[in-house]
Amino acid sequence: MTKARVFVTLKPGVLDPQGKAVAGGLETLGYQGIKDVRVGKLIEITFEDGTNQERLREQIDDMCARLLANPVIEEYAFELISEAEAAEPAANGSEEDS
Amino acid sequence: MTKARVFVTLKPGVLDPQGKAVAGGLETLGYQGIKDVRVGKLIEITFEDGTNQERLREQIDDMCARLLANPVIEEYAFELISEAEAAEPAANGSEEDS
Numbered sequence: 001m002t003k004a005r006v007f008v009t010l011k012p013g014v015l016d017p018q019g020k021a022v023a024g025g026l027e028t029l030g031y032q033g034i035k036d037v038r039v040g041k042l043i044e045i046t047f048e049d050g051t052n053q054e055r056l057r058e059q060i061d062d063m064c065a066r067l068l069a070n071p072v073i074e075e076y077a078f079e080l081i082s083e084a085e086a087a088e089p090a091a092n093g094s095e096e097d098s
Numbered sequence: 099m100t101k102a103r104v105f106v107t108l109k110p111g112v113l114d115p116q117g118k119a120v121a122g123g124l125e126t127l128g129y130q131g132i133k134d135v136r137v138g139k140l141i142e143i144t145f146e147d148g149t150n151q152e153r154l155r156e157q158i159d160d161m162c163a164r165l166l167a168n169p170v171i172e173e174y175a176f177e178l179i180s181e182a183e184a185a186e187p188a189a190n191g192s193e194e195d196s
Contacts, residue, residue: 001133007140022141025165031157033146035099040140042105043120046133059129067123 002047003081004060008069009040043068053080100145101179102158106167107138141166151178 016038023037069076114136121135167174
């Protein structure tokens with residue numbers, strides 16, 4: 001099972017009212033030190049077995065450009081997750097360092 | 099500058115009409131081999147300098163539980179991005195392996 005995680009975010013400079021609302025909400029709850037909040041989309045696509053990885057990358061790039069992102073105001077990035085990782089569900093509240 | 103990327107996804111089993119619509123759209127465009135599509139949120143929070151990393155992790159976990167995710171139907175994960183990485187904007191269509 002191959003899984004792709006597509007990240008679609010607004011381009012820098014594009015107004016993000018949803019992000020502003022979240023920032024306002026966090027401040028109202030008492031959190032300090034927040035400079036900016038931007039809200040984007042995370043699209044997880046699970047593919048059937050037996051698809052060539054290189055072919056898949058091209059296909060996903062094409063999907064992003066044609067349907068998943070609006071290239072005028074959004075930018076995208078994606079990562080392919082291997083079988084083992086895809087099988088492991090992300091724990092609630094788990095942390096990942098990068 | 100510290101940046102946090104929060105991933106909010108629907109729990110497995112929770113119906114995702116938006117994901118179904120995206121899957122249908124991709125199939126209409128002629129893409130094959132798609133098993134499932136789930137749509138979640140990607141929330142990028144930029145923090146002001148000088149916040150302790152450990153403290154920040156606790157704070158973000160708290161933010162997720164209280165505002166960013168609905169713990170009944172959603173699960174969350176987050177990662178902290180270091181200054182250097184945060185300064186580098188993600189290129190349009192860039193690929194990341196994991």
